[in-house]
Amino acid sequence: MHNSVKSIGSASLAVKLTAVSKRYSDVTAIDNLNLEVGKGEIIGLLGPNGSGKSTLIKMILGLVKPDSGTISVLDIPLKQNAIGVKKRVGYVPEDSTAYEFLTGLEFLDFAGDVFQMGLDEKKKRIEEFLKALSLEGREGDMISSYSEGMKKKILIISALMHKPELLLLDEPLNTLDPKSARIVKDLLHQLALQNVTTIISTHVLEIAQAVCNRIAIMYEGKLLALGTMDELRQQAKMPNSALEDIFLKLTGTEDIQPIVEALSK
Amino acid sequence: MNWKTVLLLVSVNRKANRAIRGAKFRRYRDNKLFTYGLYALACLIGILAGGLIGNFYSASNQTVQTAVLQGTTYFLVSIPTIVLLYGLVFTQISQTQRIGAKVSVQPIYWFPISWREHTLASIIANLLGAPLLITIFISSALLVACVFMGLIALAVLTIVALLASLILASATTEIFKTLDVRLSGAITKAAGKSAIWLRLIFSVGSMLVFYLIYFSIYNQISPALLFESVAGGQRAVWFIPYVWPGMALSAFASSLWMETIFFSLATLAFAGAVFLIATHINTRFGLYELPAIKLSSGVYTPKTSLFGKLGFSPTETALMKKDFKGLTRRHELTFIFIFPISMLAMVFLSVLRMAQGDLPPVGISYFLFAIITLFPGIWIAPFVGGMLTGLEGSSVWYLFSSPISAKSIAKSKFFFVAFFSLSVTLICSIIGGIVFRPSVLFVAVTLLEAVFLIFSLSAISVALGIKAADFRGFFPFSRVIKPKWGLLNFLLCAVIGLAIVAPIIPYVLSVFAVSFLPAMPLLPEYYVYAGLFLSGIIAVAVTHVFRGVAVSNAEQVIAEAESI
Numbered sequence A: 001m002h003n004s005v006k007s008i009g010s011a012s013l014a015v016k017l018t019a020v021s022k023r024y025s026d027v028t029a030i031d032n033l034n035l036e037v038g039k040g041e042i043i044g045l046l047g048p049n050g051s052g053k054s055t056l057i058k059m060i061l062g063l064v065k066p067d068s069g070t071i072s073v074l075d076i077p078l079k080q081n082a083i084g085v086k087k088r089v090g091y092v093p094e095d096s097t098a099y100e101f102l103t104g105l106e107f108l109d110f111a112g113d114v115f116q117m118g119l120d121e122k123k124k125r126i127e128e129f130l131k132a133l134s135l136e137g138r139e140g141d142m143i144s145s146y147s148e149g150m151k152k153k154i155l156i157i158s159a160l161m162h163k164p165e166l167l168l169l170d171e172p173l174n175t176l177d178p179k180s181a182r183i184v185k186d187l188l189h190q191l192a193l194q195n196v197t198t199i200i201s202t203h204v205l206e207i208a209q210a211v212c213n214r215i216a217i218m219y220e221g222k223l224l225a226l227g228t229m230d231e232l233r234q235q236a237k238m239p240n241s242a243l244e245d246i247f248l249k250l251t252g253t254e255d256i257q258p259i260v261e262a263l264s265k
Numbered sequence B: 001m002n003w004k005t006v007l008l009l010v011s012v013n014r015k016a017n018r019a020i021r022g023a024k025f026r027r028y029r030d031n032k033l034f035t036y037g038l039y040a041l042a043c044l045i046g047i048l049a050g051g052l053i054g055n056f057y058s059a060s061n062q063t064v065q066t067a068v069l070q071g072t073t074y075f076l077v078s079i080p081t082i083v084l085l086y087g088l089v090f091t092q093i094s095q096t097q098r099i100g101a102k103v104s105v106q107p108i109y110w111f112p113i114s115w116r117e118h119t120l121a122s123i124i125a126n127l128l129g130a131p132l133l134i135t136i137f138i139s140s141a142l143l144v145a146c147v148f149m150g151l152i153a154l155a156v157l158t159i160v161a162l163l164a165s166l167i168l169a170s171a172t173t174e175i176f177k178t179l180d181v182r183l184s185g186a187i188t189k190a191a192g193k194s195a196i197w198l199r200l201i202f203s204v205g206s207m208l209v210f211y212l213i214y215f216s217i218y219n220q221i222s223p224a225l226l227f228e229s230v231a232g233g234q235r236a237v238w239f240i241p242y243v244w245p246g247m248a249l250s251a252f253a254s255s256l257w258m259e260t261i262f263f264s265l266a267t268l269a270f271a272g273a274v275f276l277i278a279t280h281i282n283t284r285f286g287l288y289e290l291p292a293i294k295l296s297s298g299v300y301t302p303k304t305s306l307f308g309k310l311g312f313s314p315t316e317t318a319l320m321k322k323d324f325k326g327l328t329r330r331h332e333l334t335f336i337f338i339f340p341i342s343m344l345a346m347v348f349l350s351v352l353r354m355a356q357g358d359l360p361p362v363g364i365s366y367f368l369f370a371i372i373t374l375f376p377g378i379w380i381a382p383f384v385g386g387m388l389t390g391l392e393g394s395s396v397w398y399l400f401s402s403p404i405s406a407k408s409i410a411k412s413k414f415f416f417v418a419f420f421s422l423s424v425t426l427i428c429s430i431i432g433g434i435v436f437r438p439s440v441l442f443v444a445v446t447l448l449e450a451v452f453l454i455f456s457l458s459a460i461s462v463a464l465g466i467k468a469a470d471f472r473g474f475f476p477f478s479r480v481i482k483p484k485w486g487l488l489n490f491l492l493c494a495v496i497g498l499a500i501v502a503p504i505i506p507y508v509l510s511v512f513a514v515s516f517l518p519a520m521p522l523l524p525e526y527y528v529y530a531g532l533f534l535s536g537i538i539a540v541a542v543t544h545v546f547r548g549v550a551v552s553n554a555e556q557v558i559a560e561a562e563s564i
């Protein structure tokens, strides 16, 4: 069991981005970004709206092609074998839903087939997850009739059930109830012990602090800071501060009081 | 009632159509000229047409003038009922499209808007577009033509009646829309899995009724007599409130003043009543409630399905199963079944005639069998094949983010379309065979040609459908595929379809010719086998080539995933 964060040999990298950039006409979504994530790490992506978190995650999955730079995932250069990579990755999108005309169970069955799981394993995993995330009894309903959180749970299950080695989760917890969110968080910890890597974007700083080994703060497509909580405190020169203050300082929005005052007039 | 609110709501409703037209999202600007110009254009064309008719009238002699006057009166008297009918059809279509595109405008219940305002706005907005355009055209043509004929009073009254009919139609649609959403929700809640079939059968059933009426009208009444029979027909059903605008007009044309006043008032009262009912129903049920469809509640037992046993991989099987569910569960897609069903309605009508001792000649019944066997398949294959990839819609991210190869996508779509069309073809041909009793050889030839056509057209349309797919999150049929590619799909299917049946045509023609002119010589039988052989070769070649194209198109789409 190897879960060392400090000493990353290049052989055990889960994700490696070198000088990656991406522009959308007049917007620079990702700006010359370098990132190395070791196997078994949980990386939290923080950043203001539009700072490039989702774009980064989609690039690692191969959905968005970089304009320049190279990406390798699970030691495979991304261009070369996209399907081989996707087989070993679980992805939860930020805003999309599953096929609304299928029932939750049918969608999971579909996902299991797509990832070529065996019949018994599929049944076992689906039932476990449905039970763990309190979806039992609703799995036969059409997804179009689900609440936001239930839709998200189905996506989370479909991303986790085939035992991927890399999890790319784009704001997975923001609509989940406290119990289910806790289960997912604890599950991520357990999986990390089994060398499963997670990259998770979130706006909830507590989640980042509680779940992640290392935290990456993005701003306008650049990586402002990357490290453990202690390393971030050092970098911001704010030894005893909470993550919120560090985040606000690094992203240049520490003077909030005048704004609030102007708005309340 | 706050009229400003109503106008605002109408404009919101109008803008909802953007999603159906598939306008671009960023930096969207309304094209004012286009929005209002169309109505002006309809008016202008109407005035021109009216002027032409009026000129023709002035230039003709006494007898012609009397006949034209008589015809015009019939036309004027019947037109409100006709407007009502097309008003109903168009408003229903636009509602279905909107529900499909998920842009039915929901009342924002936390805003200060009353249900009466909401209902009225919705009724008016439903009429924008085709119904209003056609009515403006008819009205302006009428008015100008009637100036020449000296029927101005009747023409003005007709226009008022047209507007009344339109509003009646739209208000009725509004009632049906709300009830439909509510009812399908309620049915599905109560009935579980059968609800989906119930819904399908219900939609298909109403289409069947519509087509039966259409065919019976078509078979019995020539278009020239249509207006006269509508005018006469509406007198026979005077007790149906929807024909009251027409009744008022016809009373006016016959100078029956009491009746005119009575039916005018009755129309007003009825329109008011429909509006009140619509408002009431909206108040009661208007807040859209998603149907909680429960499909299964028993134990989950994953199975290897039929396709799996046929040698398809689990991924391909899963994709095909999903596509089948999508096609049968989505309310809006039942239109695909219209064509086969109208074909079967045609069979039904022929049976009725045969029952009256009216046996069709052999040539005709063979011809009908061929049409019934061939057409449903060659309608469904290009249609479904062209749409299938686009129907993934915004959920296409799942295909892109999963380990699904381009080959699996192309293969599963192709076989799905082919099997689906084949099963419909088989059902239709069995029914056709029982009714029309063609010879065994003829059945075999027709079925073989059907198979050739279906496989080739499926390959073509899937290949082009992948290219044509438009995954922008909403779901109007018109924008599931990019229009240019959709058109190309149909053109190519038409040309290659013709090429495939071409070798067999000489023999078929000679068979028909013999049945009408027994003196004609029948071509020797080996022509059939040679023709079939040629057809088969063309079909295999086309299928092979376009399956390759489909795979490479799928590769391209996956490579360009990010632009979606």
Ligand SMILES: Nc1ncnc2c1ncn2[C@@H]1O[C@H](COP(=O)(O)OP(=O)(O)OP(=O)(O)O)[C@@H](O)[C@H]1O
Pocket (backbone or CB within 6 Å): A024, A027, A028, A029, A047, A048, A049, A050, A051, A052, A053, A054, A055, A056, A094, B562
């Ligand atoms: N398909 C696209 N076309 C044009 N611009 C895009 C596209 N996708 C992303 N962008 C732009 O790229 C930038 C980064 O977007 P991204 O979605 O990665 O931000 P994010 O950090 O995930 O934001 P949020 O916290 O709101 O989810 C934004 O400015 C966005 O407008």
Ligand SMILES: [Mg+2]
Pocket (backbone or CB within 6 Å): A053, A054, A055, A094, A170
């Ligand atoms: Mg995002």
